[in-house]
Each structure stands twice: as C-alpha cells, then as structure tokens.
Amino acid sequence: MVEARYFDGRSSRPRAVLLDWQDGALMLNDGEETLRRHPLQEVDVTEQLGDGPRLLRLPGGGVCEVDDREGLASLLQAGGYRDGLVARGQRSLLLAVLAIVALIAIAAAGYQWGVPIAADLVAARVPEELVARSGEETLELLDDHWLRPSRLPGARREALRSQFAALRPPDGEAPHWRLLFRAAPQVGANAFALPGGDIVLTDELVALARDDREIMAVLAHELGHQHYRHGLRSALQGIIVGAAVTAWLGDVSTALAGLSSAVLGARYSREFEREADTYAARMLQHNNLSSEWLATALQRLEQAHAGKVDGTPSLLSTHPHTAERIEALKVHR
Ligand SMILES: [Zn+2]
Structure with a gap:
C-alpha cells in the first residue's frame, strides 16, 4: 500500500x-x-x-x-x-540517437521539399517591380564584372531577335521577355535568364552556333526558365536556405546578402533544367523545328567549355548533366 x-x-x-x-x-x-x-x-x-x-x-x-x-x-x-514513452526515452540512449536521426531527417526533408515549396509560395507573392529590379541589379553586376557591350552588328542582332519573336510559345501566351546581347570574353558561349524577363545571349554563343536554329533552341530553353520563373524561385530558395543557416549559426549580417548574389550563387536544380528543356523541345516542335537543335546546341556548348574552369556563372555550371539531358530530349523527337 x-x-x-x-x-x-x-x-x-x-x-x-x-x-x-x-x-x-x-x-x-x-x-x-x-x-x-x-x-x-x-x-x-x-x-x-x-x-x-x-x-x-x-x-x-x-x-x-x-x-x-x-x-x-x-x-x-x-x-x-x-512507464510512458517519454520517461523511458529519457533513459534510453538508443531512443535519443533515434530522435537525433529523426531530427536530421526532418531537416533534410525540409531542405528537399520544404524550401522549394516555401520559395514557390513567396515567389507567387513577390511584386513584379521587385522581381524586375532584382533582375536589373543582377544585370548591372554582370555588366560590371563579366560582360562587355556586344560587337555583333545591329542588323544581325535584330535578325535573331525577330526570328525568335516569330516563334510561337508552346502554351498560350509567351512570358514577358527581352533579348540582350553581350560580349563575354571570360565567360564564353553562354545564355542566361534573369528574373523579370531578360535573356542574355553572348556573342560567343552566336559565333559557336553553326545554325541559327541552335540559337533559337537555346533561347527557347531560357524562355522556359522565364515561363516557370526559375530565376526568382531558385534565388528565393538560396535566400531561404541562407536564412535558415544564419538562424542556426546566429549571424545576421549574411542573411542580408542581396537577391543579386543569390541569383548568381544559386544553381538551377536538375528539375528546373528538365522543365526548361521540355518547354524548349515543345516550343521547337510547335514551330515545326526538331528538338534535335537543342541537343546539338548543348553538345556544342559542352565541347566549347570542356576543361575550362572560369569561376563565372556559366551555362554549364548552371546546366549540369548535359549527356543526361540530351538523352532525355530524345523522347521529344
Ligand atoms: Zn537552363
């Protein structure tokens, strides 16, 4: 008793x-x-x-x-x-270890799925002016460091622009876009989509292509990034991860690093590349062009960049797994 x-x-x-x-x-x-x-x-x-x-x-x-x-x-x-689970758990090293593993798994799941979902939720609510401004700031940064004014004749630039403008997008309306030409001696053959609609095409890429349809294929891929707002979404992912790491480590100053650097630092995920490739393949077919043009362009870019490490945001560092992507494009032929 x-x-x-x-x-x-x-x-x-x-x-x-x-x-x-x-x-x-x-x-x-x-x-x-x-x-x-x-x-x-x-x-x-x-x-x-x-x-x-x-x-x-x-x-x-x-x-x-x-x-x-x-x-x-x-x-x-x-x-x-x-005894209840908690009291026994407190006495159990095994349970403590399992709890740590579970925490890590939750953090990893948050990184894997939570961050993209959070980024997409934010992306849907970012005002267009802010998106456009971050694109402009990124372009300024690129112009200051890696890009030079294009040396392509104005008529050639205009021909490429109107050639691309004549292509119909695969689904309904084309996303807002603006084609910019730049020379990029350090970066080489390259193209990238900036938040807000700007697509930058380097003179080196124009020179590398043996057929304008290869250039159209690359531009269609970049338009795919614009269609899905990949630049903004991947920048936001970078910011969210940075903020989470900062919250964890407790240093506020790094959390304030600008959107521009996040754009440059963030690498498009494989999924984004696949989406943009698929968009480009559909757009080419929609205009009675073979998606082979994209595969050819990718192959040529890879050869041009082989062995070069330039430390700049190149089409290849942001567009990995070229062989895999060329393989995936075959289903669109
Ligand atoms: Zn891409």
Whole structure:
C-alpha cells in the first residue's frame, strides 16, 4: 500500500488515502471504505520527471498525488503498468540517437521539399517591380564584372531577335521577355535568364552556333526558365536556405546578402533544367523545328567549355548533366 493525497475535483482540500492493487484494479481507501476502484489502464499516470510528486489522474475526474515514488513504482509494476514513452526515452540512449536521426531527417526533408515549396509560395507573392529590379541589379553586376557591350552588328542582332519573336510559345501566351546581347570574353558561349524577363545571349554563343536554329533552341530553353520563373524561385530558395543557416549559426549580417548574389550563387536544380528543356523541345516542335537543335546546341556548348574552369556563372555550371539531358530530349523527337 502506498500513501497518497486525493483531490476529488470538487473540494480543494486533499484527503489522505491509501493506494492498493487488488483483483486487477487500483483501489483508493481512506482507511474506512474504498472510495474508488479503477482498472490501471484507465488511470493516467504522469511521467516521472524531476523530484516532484507523481500524479495519478483518475477517470471521470480526481487526482492522487504520491510522494512515495518507489512505493508507487512497485505498486504500478505489480499491476503490470509500464512507464510512458517519454520517461523511458529519457533513459534510453538508443531512443535519443533515434530522435537525433529523426531530427536530421526532418531537416533534410525540409531542405528537399520544404524550401522549394516555401520559395514557390513567396515567389507567387513577390511584386513584379521587385522581381524586375532584382533582375536589373543582377544585370548591372554582370555588366560590371563579366560582360562587355556586344560587337555583333545591329542588323544581325535584330535578325535573331525577330526570328525568335516569330516563334510561337508552346502554351498560350509567351512570358514577358527581352533579348540582350553581350560580349563575354571570360565567360564564353553562354545564355542566361534573369528574373523579370531578360535573356542574355553572348556573342560567343552566336559565333559557336553553326545554325541559327541552335540559337533559337537555346533561347527557347531560357524562355522556359522565364515561363516557370526559375530565376526568382531558385534565388528565393538560396535566400531561404541562407536564412535558415544564419538562424542556426546566429549571424545576421549574411542573411542580408542581396537577391543579386543569390541569383548568381544559386544553381538551377536538375528539375528546373528538365522543365526548361521540355518547354524548349515543345516550343521547337510547335514551330515545326526538331528538338534535335537543342541537343546539338548543348553538345556544342559542352565541347566549347570542356576543361575550362572560369569561376563565372556559366551555362554549364548552371546546366549540369548535359549527356543526361540530351538523352532525355530524345523522347521529344
Ligand atoms: Zn537552363
């Protein structure tokens, strides 16, 4: 028998009672009569945490407070009661390790799925002026460091622009776009889509292509990035990951790094590339052009960049797995 204080839930005054285990039930006895009788599985026993008394919540109201924790433990044991998960877990190294593994898994899942979902939710709400401004700032940064004015004759630029403008997009309306020409001696043959609709095409890429349809295929791919707003979404992913890392490490200043650097630092994911490739293939077919032109352009770009490490945001560093992508394009032929 174990001594306890019983609160019946109506009066605030406790009554001294004795707890006992009889015929498969927990008995409350005040010394004269049995006050209550409950099967143990109906009693809610609080976890053993710290030094305080243990509480037994009785069905239908009423609480017993027990100071004699050892006595209660043996009484519970006699009744076949097992400690709750938390109390046992605190004593279990294995459970602690499992909890850490689960935490890491949750963080990884957050990175894998949570970040893109959060980025997409934010992307849908970013005002267009802000998107356009981040694209402009990125272009300024590129112009200051890697890009030079194009040396292509104006007529050639205009011909490429109108050739591309004449292509019909695969689904409905074309996303807003503007084609910009730049020389990029350090970067080489390249094209990229900036948030807000700008597509930058380098003179080197124009020179590398042996057929304008290869250039059209690359532009269609970049238009795919614009269609899906990949630049903004991937920049936001970078910012969210950066903010999460900053929150974890506790340094605020790095969280304030601009959208522009995030655009440059963020690499398009494989999924984004696949989406843009598919968009380009559909757009080419929609205009009675073979999607082979994109595969040819990708192959030529890979050969042109083979062995070069330039440390700049190149089409190849942001567009990995060329062989895989060329393979995937075959389904569109
Ligand atoms: Zn791409």
